[in-house]
Amino acid sequence: MAATQTIALDVMGGDHGPQVVIPGAALSLVRHPDTRYILFGDEGVIREELANHKSLQDKSEIVHTDVSISMDAKPSQALRKGRWKSSMWKSIEAVRDGDAEAVVSAGNTGALMAMSRFCLKTLPEIERPAIAAIWPTVDAECIVLDVGANVGADARQLIDFSMMGAAMARALFSHARPTVGLLNIGVEEIKGLEEVRKAAAALRESNPPFDYRGFVEGNDVGQGVVDVVVTEGFSGNIALKTAEGTAKQISAYLRAAMSRSLMARMGAILAQGAFRALKEKMDPRQSNGGVFLGLNGIVIKSHGGTDATGFASAIDLGYDMARSGLVERLTSDIEKFHASLNMENIA
Amino acid sequence: MAATQTIALDVMGGDHGPQVVIPGAALSLVRHPDTRYILFGDEGVIREELANHKSLQDKSEIVHTDVSISMDAKPSQALRKGRWKSSMWKSIEAVRDGDAEAVVSAGNTGALMAMSRFCLKTLPEIERPAIAAIWPTVDAECIVLDVGANVGADARQLIDFSMMGAAMARALFSHARPTVGLLNIGVEEIKGLEEVRKAAAALRESNPPFDYRGFVEGNDVGQGVVDVVVTEGFSGNIALKTAEGTAKQISAYLRAAMSRSLMARMGAILAQGAFRALKEKMDPRQSNGGVFLGLNGIVIKSHGGTDATGFASAIDLGYDMARSGLVERLTSDIEKFHASLNMENIA
Numbered sequence: 066m067a068a069t070q071t072i073a074l075d076v077m078g079g080d081h082g083p084q085v086v087i088p089g090a091a092l093s094l095v096r097h098p099d100t101r102y103i104l105f106g107d108e109g110v111i112r113e114e115l116a117n118h119k120s121l122q123d124k125s126e127i128v129h130t131d132v133s134i135s136m137d138a139k140p141s142q143a144l145r146k147g148r149w150k151s152s153m154w155k156s157i158e159a160v161r162d163g164d165a166e167a168v169v170s171a172g173n174t175g176a177l178m179a180m181s182r183f184c185l186k187t188l189p190e191i192e193r194p195a196i197a198a199i200w201p202t203v204d205a206e207c208i209v210l211d212v213g214a215n216v217g218a219d220a221r222q223l224i225d226f227s228m229m230g231a232a233m234a235r236a237l238f239s240h241a242r243p244t245v246g247l248l249n250i251g252v253e254e255i256k257g258l259e260e261v262r263k264a265a266a267a268l269r270e271s272n273p274p275f276d277y278r279g280f281v282e283g284n285d286v287g288q289g290v291v292d293v294v295v296t297e298g299f300s301g302n303i304a305l306k307t308a309e310g311t312a313k314q315i316s317a318y319l320r321a322a323m324s325r326s327l328m329a330r331m332g333a334i335l336a337q338g339a340f341r342a343l344k345e346k347m348d349p350r351q352s353n354g355g356v357f358l359g360l361n362g363i364v365i366k367s368h369g370g371t372d373a374t375g376f377a378s379a380i381d382l383g384y385d386m387a388r389s390g391l392v393e394r395l396t397s398d399i400e401k402f403h404a405s406l407n408m409e410n411i412a
Numbered sequence: 413m414a415a416t417q418t419i420a421l422d423v424m425g426g427d428h429g430p431q432v433v434i435p436g437a438a439l440s441l442v443r444h445p446d447t448r449y450i451l452f453g454d455e456g457v458i459r460e461e462l463a464n465h466k467s468l469q470d471k472s473e474i475v476h477t478d479v480s481i482s483m484d485a486k487p488s489q490a491l492r493k494g495r496w497k498s499s500m501w502k503s504i505e506a507v508r509d510g511d512a513e514a515v516v517s518a519g520n521t522g523a524l525m526a527m528s529r530f531c532l533k534t535l536p537e538i539e540r541p542a543i544a545a546i547w548p549t550v551d552a553e554c555i556v557l558d559v560g561a562n563v564g565a566d567a568r569q570l571i572d573f574s575m576m577g578a579a580m581a582r583a584l585f586s587h588a589r590p591t592v593g594l595l596n597i598g599v600e601e602i603k604g605l606e607e608v609r610k611a612a613a614a615l616r617e618s619n620p621p622f623d624y625r626g627f628v629e630g631n632d633v634g635q636g637v638v639d640v641v642v643t644e645g646f647s648g649n650i651a652l653k654t655a656e657g658t659a660k661q662i663s664a665y666l667r668a669a670m671s672r673s674l675m676a677r678m679g680a681i682l683a684q685g686a687f688r689a690l691k692e693k694m695d696p697r698q699s700n701g702g703v704f705l706g707l708n709g710i711v712i713k714s715h716g717g718t719d720a721t722g723f724a725s726a727i728d729l730g731y732d733m734a735r736s737g738l739v740e741r742l743t744s745d746i747e748k749f750h751a752s753l754n755m756e757n758i759a
Contacts, residue, residue: 202661213598216597250563250646258564282649283652283653284654284657284660285657286657287657296650299605300650302630303595303597303630303650304630304651304654306630307651310630310632310635311634313631314549314550315658315662318693318694319666326686329683332680336678336679338673339676340669342669342672343666346665346669347662347665
């Protein structure tokens with residue numbers, strides 16, 4: 066396998082900055098002792114936090130930055146204020162310059178995407194990056210994209226998303242030929258969006274580097290019907306947040322149900338091991354981390370409000386992606402497949 | 413309150429036809445003894461099934477039809493084959509002719525929508541009907557529309573959906589001034605779709621007959637943040653099915669967790685009353701029934717594969733909607749509000 070992975074961390078990003086990023090990195094280091102870190106942010110604050118994590122200290126290099134991007138900065142403001150010098154920018158730049166294999170930031174999504182596009186540029190022939198999420202399924206996990214980088218996508222972009230998602234599935238799930246479905250709705254007359262239909266026709270008639278399985282519906286995602294679910298960013302974001310909301314809602318029902326009678330409370334005590342396992346399975350921190358796909362480099366977006374456990378998951382994801390040689394493989398897939406596509410179908 | 417409600421039933425609709433529709437009607441009749449039914453379908457089969465439900469028999473009139481619409485018929489085929497004579501058509505016609513206050517069918521959605529539009533026509537100034545779903549929330553229920561009648565919606569249509577959803581909320585939840593939100597995504601730069609933004613601007617600057625609360629996201633729906641969530645049909649359908657899929661997925665996790673050890677199994681036995689309550693709360697049959705809004709009449713679509721309990725819920729919904737005088741009220745709301753709208757905002 067590959068040698069040491071170096072990961073750039075935007076230490077100032079997120080609601081809690083260094084208080085979450087540093088302990089998160091220490092946690093991930095236990096699981097992947099061959100990681101090295103470059104920590105971008107306020108050196109004084111970082112040193113203070115690092116003092117509690119000796120083993121991390123030995124594996125880290127600190128690059129001091131004065132500027133950090135606020136969580137509510139607009140992307141254009143963030144670029145104006147933070148380009149060349151913020152912790153967010155510098156950590157992305159480390160990937161561009163080959164000093165790190167991936168960057169992880171809990172900073173604001175819009176700013177991170179704008180800076181990543183500006184600094185790393187998109188892969189050849191890719192018009193737009195997408196954000197991919199890892200979605201827990203009944204038996205395992207699947208990948209859903211785009212979950213909000215763009216609103217709307219034409220057929221060509223949906224096909225590109227399919228390819229990016231498949232490359233990520235190969236990297237993370239080690240499936241040589243991941244299954245891919247296009248998210249659609251089952252209403253009879255108007256079977257979904259024009260662009261979704263066009264993308265489907267082009268995929269059926271071509272020979273993509275994955276196993277195209279046709280349309281899937283919202284209820285198929287969590288059942289793990291395919292490895293990769295492709296949709297445009299508006300519906301993808303709504304689907305992701307709806308699933309999160311539903312899980313939260315059911316947890317509330319369950320808590321209420323288990324405390325409504327003495328018998329139920331006794332049962333809950335006996336079953337507490339089982340409930341702990343369920344809670345872990347449903348814990349959104351376990352699958353924290355959106356991946357920006359389609360860029361010349363690996364950028365992982367952690368949830369802004371996460372804790373050290375969640376941030377560690379995002380680092381783990383960056384580590385796995387970096388080890389897999391995703392960007393090189395994807396670049397070669399895209400070249401080959403675009404050459405084979407019948408462009409008339411998606412004009 | 414109103415006198416007897418008469419409900420037209422498409423007895424041949426759904427995966428199980430009379431075997432579900434007739435027992436479902438009998439169940440709903442227990443809850444609403446002032447209902448009368450007109451049963452459209454094969455008279456022989458209906459009489460046979462009715463023999464097991466004496467009290468329903470006394471409240472029902474049978475109208476024999478020879479034709480029924482198959483579950484996989486395309487809307488255009490269904491119209492060609494079933495107009496004027498199918499059980500589906502005749503049951504809708506009963507509403508048009510004032511013989512029934514609502515129609516309930518478990519037949520195929522596309523055919524039911526096409527026939528309903530053709531037979532009942534849309535309300536004045538309404539371009540497109542929508543399908544509204546009742547969505548369980550942490551504390552109660554909310555209404556989400558459109559969940560799949562149309563793909564895409566412009567600002568004017570989104571505003572119409574708001575009005576229709578608010579009228580339904582008034583009818584079902586007895587809130588004089590329901591709260592309404594537009595479903596959107598939280599990505600910074602491109603705050604959602606152009607049309608959603610335009611609808612939001614028009615609603616903010618006008619005086620709608622409901623309490624407009626701005627944008628909501630996917631995770632807000634199940635938290636009950638607003639009474640009515642408005643979106644176009646593609647994302648609405650995906651959100652609805654994603655929530656259903658997530659609930660199913662978590663049930664599977666819970667079952668697996670509760671059977672993994674002897675302690676957990678014992679706990680589950682003690683807590684079985686609590687689990688039963690939870691199961692009921694999560695039972696999709698409890699909120700079975702999509703409402704077609706924006707037509708000159710009340711049309712309820714039951715899930716095609718539901719059982720008698722689920723079909724009874726759909727009838728209950730038709731009963732509540734019919735009692736509320738929804739169509740008249742909505743017609744008057746639309747007239748007044750359209751007159752007050754600044755059309756420049758949504759041009």
